[in-house]
Each structure stands twice: as structure tokens, then as C-alpha cells.
Amino acid sequence: MLKEEAGLMKSFEILYHQQQELQGDPEDACSPLLAKLMRVDTIPFSLFKQDSPLPFSTQGTIGGKPFQTWCFRLEAIHKEDQSVLLSLLQPYTIYGEPAGWMEEIYALKRTHCLITQPVPAFSSLSCLNIDLLKRDIIVEPKW
Template structure:
């Protein structure tokens, strides 16, 4: 019975990820007659961020990205973007979104995150190991840090 329930849960997760991918692709590829690709400009993002949960809690990966100085910096994240979904293998390819706080440092705490930055780091995940998915506010991808001079 547990095996059947797990399969049903993974099917629901697979369907949810497929819907996210469909909406994300629509945002990026919708070519509306007379207005072109206006929809993606209105939304202002090309990513729908989300978190995944296993029986052990929030799924977390470590990735590498370049910092503003151009040097490689490692980061830890639980925030992802769907890149591809394979119906046959039941695997999803997700890219890691790097969480940054106001001073530009890595910050894993959701309360302190100011911006989520898209990276090129991708991971393949077995959807049968996932029990829940949570969408994250897209405003975390659009925020600009504006610091005015003190004087």
C-alpha cells in the first residue's frame, strides 16, 4: 500500500512540475499577435522559483557561481528553476537559484533573502523522492539593490 501511495504522490509532483514548466515556457515564448513578446516584459522574469521537500525536509544543494569580482564562490540553496522534465525516467532537471542578502553574500535563510540569482548549475532529481513542492515569490528575482550615497 505504501508503494502505491508513493507512486501516486510522485505522479502529483510530476504533474505540478509539468504545470510549472508549461507556465514558465509560456512566459518566455508567448508571441501575442500585434504585441510580440510583451507578456514576458510585463511579468519581468523568466523563472518561477520553487522549493522541493523530501521526507527528510527541504531539499538543498551546493553550487558554484561567480561573485561580482569574477571569482568562483560556493553557495547553498533550496531554491530552484525547472529546466526539463523526463516523463519516462521520472527525473527533473532543475537549475539552482543562488540566494543573496543585501550585502551580496550567500544567505540560506528565507527571511533574510533579498534576491534569487539564476545560475548555470543544473541537477537531475528523481521525482519519486519528492513529497512536496512550494512556489516562491517571483519578486525575489526582480528586486534591485539601490544604495544611495551617505552624503
């Protein structure tokens, strides 16, 4: 978990740089090595506020259906206004249903839902397992 307000902006910068290393086509010989090894372009994370042990959550909408999330992807850093642009990652259970809480998350899917958040509003961030983005949810018929 990365903490402290001044350090938190630096943590976002490091996270963004590491995420940029994941960009590229795994089949391209000129792509960074991490893109070839990880085969994912997102480092998922959760945010925490000083006064709460629970992760920050927000709501997004896809196809008119709302979903709740605690998982984000860093899209851009705005140093001048001390804010970050985040995309929402939609959490799913092992059964392919929207996850109701962090412990239920089996997989994460990227969305086009974006929010801007001020960095000073948070006290820490915690990176999540990248494998959550690689998992497929396979729902087989009962019979």
C-alpha cells in the same frame, strides 16, 4: 504546496508550462501577455522530502566560490526516468551577501549550475515569489 508523487510530476508539468508562458521579449507584440506583464522568465520554487520539514538544499559553484541554495528553476522534465533538470538560483540578503537561510532571502539570481533530481525523492514543491528575481541589490557607500 503541491504534494503526492504522481501529482508531483503533473505539478512539474504545469509549472513548466506556466514558465514557458513567461518566455519572450516584453517589447515584442507577439510575445505572450505574461512575458509582457511579469518581465521575468522564471518561477522559483523549493522542494521538500517526505521525512523533513526543511527544504531540500544543495551546493553550487560560481567562479570557484561555493554557495548554498534551496531555490530552483525548472529547466526540463524527463518523464521516462521520472527526473527533472533544475538550475540553481543563488539567494542573496538585502545587503548583497549570500543568504544563509530561507528567511534571509531578499533576491534570487539565475546561475548556470544544473542538477538532475529524481521526482520520487521528493514529496512536495512550493513556489516562491517571482518578485525575488526582479529585486536589485543596491549597495551604497557608507559615507
